[in-house]
Amino acid sequence: MTRREKESWEEMALGGIGALSPVLHATREVQIPLLAALLIGGCAAKAKRAAGARSFDAALSPSMMFPLRMHRPITIGLFASELALGTGLLVTAGRFGAGVPATAVRSATALLFATAVGALHELRNRRPEAGCGCFGDLSDTPVSWRALGRSVLLCAAAIGCVGVLPLRMPTSTGQAILLLVTATVELGVLAALSPEVSEVMVRLGYSEPCEVRRLPMSRTLSALRCSSHWRHYRKYVTAMEPSDMWREACWRYVVFPGIVAERPVEVVFAVYLQPRRPPIRAAIIDATSGEAPARVVPAQRSAPALLPAPVFTAAPTQHRSQHSAGL
Amino acid sequence: MQSHGGQVRRKVEFRQGCDDFVETVTPTRFTRRTLLRATVLGQRDTAHESLWDPRRADRSVVTGQVADVSPHLIIMQTAHGEERLALTPATVAWRGGLVPPATLRRGDVVIIRKNRARQTAERVWAQISRVTGTIIEADGSALLVDEGPAKGRRIVLIDEGSHRQIQVRFPRLQPDYLIDVIGLRQQGYLQALAPATAQPPYRADHPPAPPLISGHIPDPVSGTAVWHDPGEEPSGLVGLAYPALDPETNCEQSPAPPDKHAVDPHTAGPGCVRLPYLSVGSAVRVHNECSDRSAVLPVTSCGAASRLFCDRCVECGTSPRGRIADLTMTAFVELGGNLERGCFNATLTFSG
Numbered sequence: 001m002t003r004r005e006k007e008s009w010e011e012m013a014l015g016g017i018g019a020l021s022p023v024l025h026a027t028r029e030v031q032i033p034l035l036a037a038l039l040i041g042g043c044a045a046k047a048k049r050a051a052g053a054r055s056f057d058a059a060l061s062p063s064m065m066f067p068l069r070m071h072r073p074i075t076i077g078l079f080a081s082e083l084a085l086g087t088g089l090l091v092t093a094g095r096f097g098a099g100v101p102a103t104a105v106r107s108a109t110a111l112l113f114a115t116a117v118g119a120l121h122e123l124r125n126r127r128p129e130a131g132c133g134c135f136g137d138l139s140d141t142p143v144s145w146r147a148l149g150r151s152v153l154l155c156a157a158a159i160g161c162v163g164v165l166p167l168r169m170p171t172s173t174g175q176a177i178l179l180l181v182t183a184t185v186e187l188g189v190l191a192a193l194s195p196e197v198s199e200v201m202v203r204l205g206y207s208e209p210c211e212v213r214r215l216p217m218s219r220t221l222s223a224l225r226c227s228s229h230w231r232h233y234r235k236y237v238t239a240m241e242p243s244d245m246w247r248e249a250c251w252r253y254v255v256f257p258g259i260v261a262e263r264p265v266e267v268v269f270a271v272y273l274q275p276r277r278p279p280i281r282a283a284i285i286d287a288t289s290g291e292a293p294a295r296v297v298p299a300q301r302s303a304p305a306l307l308p309a310p311v312f313t314a315a316p317t318q319h320r321s322q323h324s325a326g327l
Numbered sequence: 328m329q330s331h332g333g334q335v336r337r338k339v340e341f342r343q344g345c346d347d348f349v350e351t352v353t354p355t356r357f358t359r360r361t362l363l364r365a366t367v368l369g370q371r372d373t374a375h376e377s378l379w380d381p382r383r384a385d386r387s388v389v390t391g392q393v394a395d396v397s398p399h400l401i402i403m404q405t406a407h408g409e410e411r412l413a414l415t416p417a418t419v420a421w422r423g424g425l426v427p428p429a430t431l432r433r434g435d436v437v438i439i440r441k442n443r444a445r446q447t448a449e450r451v452w453a454q455i456s457r458v459t460g461t462i463i464e465a466d467g468s469a470l471l472v473d474e475g476p477a478k479g480r481r482i483v484l485i486d487e488g489s490h491r492q493i494q495v496r497f498p499r500l501q502p503d504y505l506i507d508v509i510g511l512r513q514q515g516y517l518q519a520l521a522p523a524t525a526q527p528p529y530r531a532d533h534p535p536a537p538p539l540i541s542g543h544i545p546d547p548v549s550g551t552a553v554w555h556d557p558g559e560e561p562s563g564l565v566g567l568a569y570p571a572l573d574p575e576t577n578c579e580q581s582p583a584p585p586d587k588h589a590v591d592p593h594t595a596g597p598g599c600v601r602l603p604y605l606s607v608g609s610a611v612r613v614h615n616e617c618s619d620r621s622a623v624l625p626v627t628s629c630g631a632a633s634r635l636f637c638d639r640c641v642e643c644g645t646s647p648r649g650r651i652a653d654l655t656m657t658a659f660v661e662l663g664g665n666l667e668r669g670c671f672n673a674t675l676t677f678s679g
Contacts, residue, residue, distance in 0.1 A: 052533070068498050068499075140535070140538075203539060205541070206539050206541060207541060209540055209541070209542060209543050209544050209601075209603075210543070211543060211544040211603030211604065212544065212571075212597070212601060212602075212603065212604060214574060214575075216575065217575050243356070244356050244359075244360070244363075246360060246573065246576075246606035246607075246608065246609075247573040247575070247604055247605070247606050248364060248603075248604075248605050248606060248609050248677075249544075249603035249604065249605065249677060250603075251364075251368075253360070253363060253364055253367065255363060266359075266363065268363045268364075268366065268367045269367070270364070270367045270368060281367050281368065281369075282367065283363075283366045283367040285362070285363060285366050
């Protein structure tokens with residue numbers, strides 16, 4: 001390479017670095033408030049979980065790797081560290097505390113996240129089914145490479161913010177936009193590495209399955225009494241009070257005593273467990289023979305359309321050796 | 328009576344009593360539920376009566392009291408009369424540990440898994456019992472344990488030789504924490520000999536929440552199947568105490584303010600595994616993953632105490648967390664479980 005070509009390459013490299021310099025600077029500045037928010041938020045989530053369970057053991061899964069007598073001091077120590085460092089990052093972000101205090105806080109933060117990387121790696125090996133508990137109840141999924149990657153990223157971010165000059169308000173629109181874009185990109189990367197985000201989405205869009213939906217018996221009886229099935233089968237019923245009522249998964253069953261052709265029968269209704277206009281099925285069964293009486297005309301199945309019965313299987317599960325006890 | 332739009336309607340009410348197979352005077356209403364459900368849903372049901380029959384010819388478990396025992400024969404008094412079973416060199420007997428069958432004592436309450444074809448005893452458990460619940464009081468090796476509103480309290484004395492073994496698995500032998508131990512039934516107390524599981528790290532009144540499930544509850548569900556002491560249940564009852572009975576049945580509500588350390592499992596949440604709400608009389612297929620045996624069993628009582636535990640069974644591999652069935656002793660043994668092991672990996676299918 002000639003001298004002229006070499007000088008040309010050096011000019012291009014310096015120019016590139018010069019172009020990246022504001023981006024790097026903005027990235028380093030953004031870490032301070034982000035790390036502070038994560039530390040304080042994590043501390044609050046763990047404290048909420050511990051308060052709810054009235055137990056320090058519930059707050060922090062990695063503490064279970066240590067002897068029982070150390071659970072409490074470790075958990076308290078972590079609470080105090082997260083709160084102190086998160087608050088310290090905010091307090092020393094500006095001119096107040098600039099210099100040695102700011103460097104000390106940011107270095108301690110980097111050390112905390114480095115310790116977290118090691119602890120999560122150890123937890124993943126020794127207790128693979130345990131969650132990290134990083135954000136309380138949201139962090140119950142087992143520690144994965146995503147969670148480890150997030151800790152490594154945060155450790156790198158903490159190291160990167162050591163030596164950053166005191167933060168100040170952006171002096172131009174371009175600088176403000178650069179900070180905003182940088183923060184957004186980093187939040188996006190953190191979200192991609194965080195299993196807690198999917199947990200939050202599930203909780204926001206959650207709708208309880210019908211198998212565990214709670215509905216008072218009185219609502220079921222009211223819906224039944226307003227139905228066409230009740231009007232059709234009412235003439236066979238001999239008592240207004242059900243002789244039996246029970247629930248299985250998404251259906252509640254109501255049984256009334258009745259008479260058909262001078263023979264005692266049971267009029268049974270199945271009411272789906274939904275609050276409004278539940279599908280209903282009905283049948284009459286001889287109280288002694290267990291068969292359907294011949295003189296009963298079944299009700300017409302009209303709208304609303306009946307939902308299919310719950311998907312229950314009666315066949316045994318398939319295994320290498322089909323050995324059913326046949327009880 | 329209600330008035331609505333000028334019409335007078337008689338308000339339909341239902342006496343909301345607790346479904347309890349043991350205490351009800353009309354148990355036949357439970358036995359008919361599977362038939363009625365199958366009829367109204369348009370399905371065939373041929374097993375509804377046989378589910379509840381304790382004298383079915385294909386049962387391989389016998390319960391009773393030892394009337395006499397010799398090296399080659401054991402004679403028991405059962406609820407249906409005397410039963411004699413031959414003892415062979417392959418017969419395994421447990422009475423606090425593995426013992427020669429001839430050392431069993433007259434009057435011992437036994438449960439025997441027999442070889443149906445040869446009418447011999449395969450395994451014999453004598454005086455075996457279990458306590459599962461919340462520690463209310465602790466005084467060294469003596470514990471008072473609350474087993475829930477239905478079962479009440481029991482005294483547990485930890486055997487000196489087993490103290491270390493139990494304390495390793497249950498490091499917090501103090502009030503507000505759970506315990507589950509197996510041992511010898513003695514007069515008025517349980518002599519604890521072995522831990523049935525590992526102690527959960529949380530307090531008894533704060534079990535972990537179950538995962539959120541959208542859509543429908545998965546079917547089948549896998550987890551841990553355990554067994555419980557019969558208490559006042561009929562001898563030889565084959566069924567399970569189900570952890571998720573319909574809360575509208577108001578089962579086992581504590582009538583009086585409980586002890587400050589006692590936990591009503593109905594107020595502790597659904598536990599760590601989501602199960603569909605069922606009722607006494609519902610039929611459930613239980614599959615023992617370890618012995619590869621399965622059976623359709625009726626729900627016979629409320630097993631809400633199982634919700635407090637989020638443990639796994641490691642009898643054959645590691646099961647998912649959570650107790651999905653609390654079987655009667657007879658059902659547990661019929662499905663191939665060994666009582667001294669405490670659990671087996673199980674799968675529940677909600678058969679229709």
